[in-house]
Amino acid sequence: MTTFSTLQSIEKAWAERSTSVAGESRQSFERRERLLRSAIKDGIPTTRHEEWKYTSLRPLVDQSFRLWSSLPSPALDSAVDALVKSKLIPDATYLVFIDGILNARLSSLEELTSLGFRTLAEAESTNDASWWDFWQTSPGMNGLFAGINVGFVRDGALLELKKNQIVSRPLHILHVVTGHADAAASATRLLISVPEGARLRVFEDFISVSESSSGWSNGLTQFKLGPRADCGYYRVLSSPGKFHTATISAVLDRGSRFETFSLVAGSRLARINIDVKFTATDAECILNGLYLTRDQEHVDHHTVVDHQVGFCRTHQLYKGILADESRAVFNGKIYIRKDAQKTEAYQTTKNLLLSKNAEVDAKPQLEIDADDVKASHGAAIGSIDPLELFYLQSRCIGRAEAMAMLCRGFADDVVLRLQDKSAKSILSKHVSQWFKHEVSRGGSNT
């Protein structure tokens, strides 16, 4: 089997891929193989591995997802078509992937050209050293799922803005997992370069067609920000019952600003790695997130912010609301290297446990090698304050509604921090949807 289950089967999938892909240049093949091999050299990690202490990959391994399939993109039925159309945000430039393969009909290819769009295959045929450098040396590229993505990616895109290009329409990237029985795990890769003075907002959504079937999306999204570039990246994962792994990396140049928001509102098991590296002074990174979990969902965020130079700022806030038997993991690392004086880095995680059986594992970490910095981190885990609940109930608000109000207030605290108005309203809608579902099923108000 060419599945994601053992090291041998990954090797086998790689061999199958190598023979079925035609016309790949030798250098790109070798680079791919090198990254894949280094990612899997220690095998599939167990919970004895520090980075995987709280997240077992067993459920994912047990599914035996096919890593590679040379089958063409599945034909779209009208249901998928309708779903995609209902999810697209208005007035945006679209890039749609179905089971990891670019769908030209649903994507707005013409408008994409103005964003310097090329497919991954096109981009990989160049010899440009700086492109290959971007391709292989972003932070976080040594991770297991980054390597798997690089090895078995089926489609992807490069977007290269021009200097000082201000893009007012947001870019909406939509990934759909159809859950077709013979479909391989969907692996898509995006490389986004926002050069000097340019501005771009990216929305990336991961959705699925049906809750019942299984599926796995493995994303790799890389950003490169030039001097004074401004990039917003808002990702939403709402594919209940599906597996999701993601690697997001960003390299920030002088005076640039990178705002991210990771919203998880539905997934069987999600592991999201975000790596941000500051390479020049005066840059700013806003790293926020919200995870809403129910049933036996498992959501794991691992973020690494690397302050290699001074005078940069990081603001990080991750919040979580956990119902039923769900579990969330937050591991935030902030490195402040020796020469990164005058760094400001603040990290907070707050979690609300709605049920007795929910679990949170938080590990906020600071590693500081410079003395003239302002850095702090905080973590809080608790449940709804019974006094707050009583206050609302005493004002004739039903218990379930009062719970929902308090939870909503807790969630809004992070959503409403978004600087970008459209991002704020779009993410707000997703949160509302989750709460609507939560209230309609009677909530887990224990």
Added chain:
Amino acid sequence: MAEIVKESLTDRDYKYGFETQIETEFFPKGLSEDVVHMIADKRNDPPFVREFRIKAYRHWLTMKEPTWADVSYAPIDFQEIRYYSAPKSKKEGSGPASLDDIDPELIETFNKLGIPLSEQKRLTGVAIDAVFDSVSVGTTHQEELAEAGVIFCSLTEAIHNHPDLVEKYLGTVVPYKDNYYAALNSAVFTDGSFVFIPKGVRCPLDLSTYFRINARETGQFERTLIVAEEGAYVSYLEGCTAPMRDENQLHAAVVELVALDRAEIKYSTVQNWYAGDKEGKGGIYNFVTKRGICQGVKSKISWTQVETGSAVTWKYPSVILKGDYSSGEFYSVALTNNRMQADTGTKMIHIGKNTSSRIISKGISCDQSINTYRGQVKIFPSAENARNFSQCDSMLVGDQCTANTHPYLEVKNNSALVEHEATTSKISADQIFYMKSRGIDEEGAVSLLLHGFCKDVFKTLPLEFSIEAVKLLEMKLEGSVG
């Protein structure tokens, strides 16, 4: 001129660095099952202790040295260490029968360290058990304590005089399988202190153990066991020093605390092992396993530590909160300078209902040292209404040092409330200037800032310890701030 000033500072850095010339007997270097048997023979171990050692040794052989801490050091060659070294007793047998039998040289050593052993000098009102290399050389105030029903003696004595108590509690909090160094300690421990406070007794004196490493190439492996029965209270202090040497010496101790219903144990440490010179040569490897269990309802265990010495520290005093309404506390000031490395913190394991814990950790790193806080707060599903508050502050002095914070929060019960916060700061030239401009000299300014930074911890220390701790910090920081 500058040279002279520097010289005198270095001299002052570690005033306990002398070596006592005393006739010692020791085992050859190396570790094997035979050596473990030799130690058991030497200590006249009853069968249960010998068995414990052998099981631990065999298990140790199967284990790997831990590498996860933020410390790096040359690998330890366990065959290059002597596992037993003791000052020769005037009389043959199992150690000195009374204080009069102690070699005057030893008394002198402890006097030099500021630890009066002779009972006539009841200056401190503290009962002391003095451990010199591998053995306990004497315990003071035994009669007074016996009157109250308190047992305070060396572990060897306890094994012989109270074997039932030792057998009941030894290895129950830190099992020999616990970790690499705990297993090693369980195999080769030579002595240590034993404290037993019977039901309802409030220990009339503060108890104290003073650890001294003297002999070369010797590892110190002591084991402390403190049991507080229902409603008992004890305050226990621990101090440590070692001579200045170029070689590294290993200190792998185990401390076990057991608190039954409504009992309270307060354990304070001022650790000042030799930390090596400015280039990081020499010093003690301090790999210690300390753990207490709040077995009974409303019991309380409080750890306070002031860590100012050791080349490498690897130490996590923990509390298992098993009894309902039990509480655990951890107060720590860890100072690292030159090339010291400290990876220290705590574990609070909440199992019982309404348990609470509090962690206050202050790390000060100077020069090229690495100071890491690593703590775990674990709330079991059974721990209804558990509460935890953690605060970890780091102070960085100079731009070459490192301060890391690795808290692990694991919450499996939604009625729990767990909070963690951490900040970093520095003693800046501005602050010093501000105080100087108000007529406070530099030394006073630094001391004032330190007091403020560490106040939360120092106020939990017994008075004499608190004064000593502040002096120690000031001395260590001198010349680092500028």
